[in-house]
Amino acid sequence: MRSLPLFLDHTDEELELVQSLKRGVQSLGPLETLIHEGQTDAPLYTLLEGWAFRYKTLSDGRRQILSFLLAGDFIGVQQKMGDAAAHGVDTLTPAVFCMFQRNALWELHRRSPTMGFNVTWLTAHEESMVDDTLLSVGRRSAEERIAMMLILLFKRAAALQADAGAGGVPFPLTQQHIADGLGLSLVHTNKTLRKLERRGLHQISQGRLHMRDVKALARLADLWGDGRPPQRPLV
Amino acid sequence: MRSLPLFLDHTDEELELVQSLKRGVQSLGPLETLIHEGQTDAPLYTLLEGWAFRYKTLSDGRRQILSFLLAGDFIGVQQKMGDAAAHGVDTLTPAVFCMFQRNALWELHRRSPTMGFNVTWLTAHEESMVDDTLLSVGRRSAEERIAMMLILLFKRAAALQADAGAGGVPFPLTQQHIADGLGLSLVHTNKTLRKLERRGLHQISQGRLHMRDVKALARLADLWGDGRPPQRPLV
DNA sequence: CGACGTGTTGATCTCTCTCAATTAGAGTGG
DNA sequence: CCACTCTAATTGAGAGAGATCAACACGTCG
Numbered sequence: 001m002r003s004l005p006l007f008l009d010h011t012d013e014e015l016e017l018v019q020s021l022k023r024g025v026q027s028l029g030p031l032e033t034l035i036h037e038g039q040t041d042a043p044l045y046t047l048l049e050g051w052a053f054r055y056k057t058l059s060d061g062r063r064q065i066l067s068f069l070l071a072g073d074f075i076g077v078q079q080k081m082g083d084a085a086a087h088g089v090d091t092l093t094p095a096v097f098c099m100f101q102r103n104a105l106w107e108l109h110r111r112s113p114t115m116g117f118n119v120t121w122l123t124a125h126e127e128s129m130v131d132d133t134l135l136s137v138g139r140r141s142a143e144e145r146i147a148m149m150l151i152l153l154f155k156r157a158a159a160l161q162a163d164a165g166a167g168g169v170p171f172p173l174t175q176q177h178i179a180d181g182l183g184l185s186l187v188h189t190n191k192t193l194r195k196l197e198r199r200g201l202h203q204i205s206q207g208r209l210h211m212r213d214v215k216a217l218a219r220l221a222d223l224w225g226d227g228r229p230p231q232r233p234l235v
Numbered sequence: 236m237r238s239l240p241l242f243l244d245h246t247d248e249e250l251e252l253v254q255s256l257k258r259g260v261q262s263l264g265p266l267e268t269l270i271h272e273g274q275t276d277a278p279l280y281t282l283l284e285g286w287a288f289r290y291k292t293l294s295d296g297r298r299q300i301l302s303f304l305l306a307g308d309f310i311g312v313q314q315k316m317g318d319a320a321a322h323g324v325d326t327l328t329p330a331v332f333c334m335f336q337r338n339a340l341w342e343l344h345r346r347s348p349t350m351g352f353n354v355t356w357l358t359a360h361e362e363s364m365v366d367d368t369l370l371s372v373g374r375r376s377a378e379e380r381i382a383m384m385l386i387l388l389f390k391r392a393a394a395l396q397a398d399a400g401a402g403g404v405p406f407p408l409t410q411q412h413i414a415d416g417l418g419l420s421l422v423h424t425n426k427t428l429r430k431l432e433r434r435g436l437h438q439i440s441q442g443r444l445h446m447r448d449v450k451a452l453a454r455l456a457d458l459w460g461d462g463r464p465p466q467r468p469l470v
Numbered sequence: 471c472g473a474c475g476t477g478t479t480g481a482t483c484t485c486t487c488t489c490a491a492t493t494a495g496a497g498t499g500g
Numbered sequence: 501c502c503a504c505t506c507t508a509a510t511t512g513a514g515a516g517a518g519a520t521c522a523a524c525a526c527g528t529c530g
Contacts, residue, residue: 056370058457064373066366077359078366086363109344109352117344120355124312127362128321130369131301131313135291138299138372138418142486174508183373185487190510192486222293377518409476423518425478474528483520493510500503 014112021104026097030172034097035076037088043099045075050095051172054087055180065181067129068092068173070156077105077123092172137183140221142192145182148221150202154211171209196220249347256339261332265407269332270311272323278334280310285330286407289322290415300416302364303327303408305391312340312358327407372418375456377427380417383456385437389446406444431455 023043028034028050035042037057052069066087069075075097079085109116132152136145157169173181179189197203201217203210211217218224258278263269263285270277272292287304301322304310310332314320344351367387371380392404408416414424432438436452438445446452 054366056366058370058374059459060457062374064370066369077355078363087366105355106352109348109355113344113348113351116348116351116355117341120312120340120344120351120358123355123358123362127358127365128313130362130365131289131291131322134301134365134369134372135293135299137369138415139293139297176508180373186509187488187511188486190508194510222295224294411476420519421477422479422520425476426518429478471530473530476526476528478525479523481521483518485517485519486515487517488515489513491511494508496505496507498503498505500501 010115014115017108017111017115021100021107022098023101023104024099026099028091028095028097030091030093030095033088033090034095035085035087035089037085039085039088040083041102042076042079042085043102044077044104045089045097045099047071047073047075048096048098051092051170052089052095053092053177053181054089056087063180064183065177067126067133068153068156068181071160074119074122074126077119077126092177093170133181142182142184142188143196144221145184146178146189146192146196147201147217148223149178149182150196150209150211151214151217151221151223154209154214157209168203168208168210170207171204172207245350249350252343252347252350256335256342257333258336258339259334261334263326263330263332265326265328265330268323268325269330270320270322270324272320274320274323275318276337277311277314277320278337279312279339280324280335281333282306282308282310283331283333286327286405287324287330288327288412288416289324291322298415299418300412302361302368303388303391303416306395309354309357309361312354312361327412328405368416377417377419377423378431379456380419381413381424381427381431382436382452383458384413384417385431385444385446386449386452386456386458389444389449392444403438403443403445405442406439407442 025048026034026045034045034052037055047069049071052075054066054069054075055063056066057063069089075089076085078087105119108119129152132148136148140148153171153173154169157171161169175189175193176186178184178193179186182189184192193204196217199216201211201213201220203212260283261269261280269280269287272290282304284306287310289301289304289310290298291301292298304324310324311320313322340354343354364387367383371383375383388406388408389404392406396404410424410428411421413419413428414421417424419427428439431452434451436446436448436455438447
């Protein structure tokens with residue numbers, strides 16, 4: 001049941017602790033909402049299965065997707081106890097969430113520093129993903145942003161499936177989701193996506209993403225593998 | 236010495252624990268860099284005094300400021316132990332940092348779950364600030380972004396000074412910093428800033444920010460105090 | 471006094487948005 | 501099996517917010 005990062009490498013005792021804090025499981029269909037923006041008292045969750053995303057909206061409806069959630073991700077650490085949720089969470093696919101009681105976070109820290117540590121690390125990691133998106137949205141062109149997102153989502157999705165190879169990975173986002181995740185308009189997202197596809201960089205069909213030329217995409221995105229980051233401008 | 240959020244409300248024992256993990260103090264002048272982008276093995280810090288900011292850059296020099304750091308903020312939780320820093324940190328003003336050994340985070344969790352919990356909470360809070368910026372950069376117009384940033388930075392700066400009232404708050408950012416924090420060009424930032432200033436919404440002079448019409452700025456930013464978030468679009 | 475960094479402003483330029491239509495599939499009901 | 505509907509994907513055209521290019525003003529500093 002637990003091959004999820006958060007629960008990896010833990011003693012039976014620790015797993016039991018988690019079990020004891022668990023308050024239930026919640027299953028949702030695709031395109032449903034788990035947490036409403038501004039909802040108060042939202043519990044803590046872990047995504048066990050499926051895809052979802054966190055988002056914020058402005059009063060006139062403009063929406064920004066903050067991050068996509070895949071199995072193993074944590075949800076709701078942000079909101080201070082008893083505070084309003086700072087963001088909404090919707091599903092993309094049918095999804096299963098593990099629900100925890102409100103004070104689970106504290107109990108976890110108190111009773112297992114190891115897992116507590118893991119949670120802060122996981123939270124920090126979540127932030128660094130938002131950092132990446134912010135760099136894209138703030139400074140990359142539409143083409144670059146899309147290349148970046150494709151690479152990142154592909155990596156995450158591929159890491160979750162045993163059969164990592166041909167056939168691509170599941171890709172349940174609509175173009176509207178991509179647009180909202182990258183701060184682009186739907187139309188421009190479509191045009192840019194088509195352009196990259198026609199250039200043979202990738203392909204999306206039947207809910208699956210195929211990478212045709214990762215190198216080219218990475219170059220486009222100004223993404224430097226795991227090596228050293230960029231040199232300073234030569235100017 | 237410690238009125239900082241992280242160290243607030245803790246027992247002497249806990250403060251002593253922190254002291255024992257402390258590895259020294261580092262003072263920097265304005266516009267210096269504490270952590271280089273991609274630097275490995277960067278320690279953990281806490282900002283004791285002054286202003287700084289986290290940023291990422293692309294290989295051609297485009298820079299995105301991820302967040303501004305004020306006294307009390309944590310630095311470096313993101314990078315996995317032994318990993319390269321995911322972002323750089325530069326100072327804006329002279330600044331004093333408290334440096335911790337690499338494993339301090341773990342020790343803190345192990346020896347004081349309370350403080351461990353606080354750290355995860357602080358980290359989560361940091362993320363929610365990045366979330367806010369992402370919403371701005373992705374979906375707000377230039378005017379709206381600037382209004383938003385002014386309000387947010389004003390609040391944070393005001394919270395740190397006893398004399399919260401007239402005279403405004405310190406504001407050590409150049410327009411280039413504002414631009415890089417909002418994903419705008421320097422020129423457009425300047426023009427927008429002037430427009431708002433001429434409209435009497437705020438004023439920046441001699442390194443200080445004065446809010447002339449917070450209501451109008453908040454309306455512009457589509458910021459809903461602490462009340463309920465936006466209604467869905469009326470369509 | 472010249473060099474620099476920061477702030478201003480005007481004049482283009484262009485990427486991306488908005489508006490409009492059309493196509494393609496999936497699901498429904500007759 | 502076929503109209504009918506709805507959502508997602510596409511494409512073209514025109515509009516515009518914001519980027520880029522160029523100058524210039526000001527204050528600080530060696």
